Amino acid sequence: MTSVLYARVSTADQTLSHQITQAEAAGFQFDEVVSDHGVSGVSTKLSERPEGKRLFDMLRHGDTLVVRWVDRLGRNYDDVTDTMRLLLRKGVVIKTVINGMTFDGSTDDPMQEAVRDALIAFMAAMAQAETETRKAAQKAGIEAAKQKADKYRGRKPTYSRDQLEQVRDMLAGSSTISAISKETGLSRQTVYRIKDNPEASEKALSLWGK
Incomplete structure (x- = not known):
């Protein structure tokens, strides 16, 4: 075995x-x-x-x-x-x-x-849906970045794209906010922000070229 x-x-x-x-x-x-x-x-x-x-x-x-x-x-x-x-x-x-x-x-x-x-x-459908959502968010983020290239981009994200993906994966698996925070090393507030507005979180990474 x-x-x-x-x-x-x-x-x-x-x-x-x-x-x-x-x-x-x-x-x-x-x-x-x-x-x-x-x-x-x-x-x-x-x-x-x-x-x-x-x-x-x-x-x-x-x-x-x-x-x-x-x-x-x-x-x-x-x-x-x-x-x-x-x-x-x-x-x-x-x-x-x-x-x-x-x-x-x-x-x-x-x-x-x-x-x-x-x-x-269900899990397979979630994996595909997350990808489609992410691509749409990335496209929107890139467009926003182009339009606002000379403007203030906001606070630099405290998470990497890998951490963002990991948070999304664990949220899809119904993990608790505390468990996700402990596993990823991100603060609970950051995890909540990603959970409440995944599009904005994706857009923030795109604006910072991540």
């Missing part, structure tokens, strides 16, 4: 070491780390990524796949749901670092399968 951590590092702010440290801090142990760097989770399926292909080949029945959140597998609804169901049918257990969720294919009860699949669908 092998435990594998899969990490997708799509931006400069997202580091492999951060995802490993976060998993270890949550009590996860793994035999191997597989990671794809600079790969989009929207346009590139897991099976088409260099290390994603290897991940499919190496995982066997009884193995455990650990990911920070389902968005590391991808941000495309069809790809994420297809990938997770394929791995579950293969007998692979999937665990998330955020909220410590576990998905396995051991049950043959149709009601339990329906609940599990509904949750997978």
